[in-house]
Amino acid sequence: MxxxxxxxxxxxxxxxxxxxxxxxxxxxxxxxxxxxxxxxxxxxxxxxxxxxxxxxxxxxxxxxxxxxxxxxxxxxxxxxxxxxxxxxTSLTQKQFSKIEAFISELKVQISKWKTLGRPNIKVKEIEGQDHWFQKMFQKKLRFF
Ligand SMILES: C[S@@+](CC[C@H](N)C(=O)[O-])C[C@H]1O[C@@H](n2cnc3c(N)ncnc32)[C@H](O)[C@@H]1O
Missing domain, CATH: 3.40.50.150 (Vaccinia Virus protein VP39)
Structure with a gap:
């Protein structure tokens, strides 16, 4: 009813x-x-x-x-x-643990970056990046 x-x-x-x-x-x-x-x-x-x-x-x-x-x-x-x-989407315990481990590792890396500075990660060039992004944003995009 x-x-x-x-x-x-x-x-x-x-x-x-x-x-x-x-x-x-x-x-x-x-x-x-x-x-x-x-x-x-x-x-x-x-x-x-x-x-x-x-x-x-x-x-x-x-x-x-x-x-x-x-x-x-x-x-x-x-x-x-x-x-x-x-x-x-529900996560299994295994998936949940994997994400927890990833977050913990990320926290460790971020605290290292805070004291040692950002790592110089080489990332593939983006086609036309000078046209689409100013230099400062290219740097930020590369970092993440
Ligand atoms: C206010 S939200 C709906 C909230 C949702 N019912 C909830 O539980 O949170 C309205 C949504 O309708 C979607 N929308 C609008 N026209 C649509 C269409 N023709 N086909 C599919 N989705 C559409 C929009 O992208 C927007 O995400």
């Missing part, structure tokens, strides 16, 4: 919106995760699949996974697709 929502049930102004992967990257016109969460609690069916054809940064997809549903997202924006994939 379809229930109706009272207007007050959609006031999320005092709620925390950045939990789990929700605040991984800024995205315009994000809605609070509590919105799809509330709707899923009312209408969702665990084990079923939800389709968000305008998935944006994946808020609904993340909430669907938390709720126990499969989630499919589509978006015309490639950044949105990447964000949604990263935010809504």
């Amino acid at each position: 379809i229930k109706s929502f009272k207007e007050t049930e959609f006031d999320f102004s005092v709620e925390e919106t950045s939990y789990l992967s929700h605040s991984l990257h800024p995205y315009p016109a994000k809605f609070p995760p509590q919105l799809p969460k509330r709707i899923l609690q009312q209408y969702g069916v665990k084990g079923q699949t939800i389709l968000d054809p305008f998935c944006g940064s994946g808020t609904t997809l993340v909430e669907a996974r938390i709720f126990g549903m499969n989630a499919i997202g589509v978006d015309v924006n490639g950044l949105s697709v990447l964000l949604s994939l990263v935010k809504a």
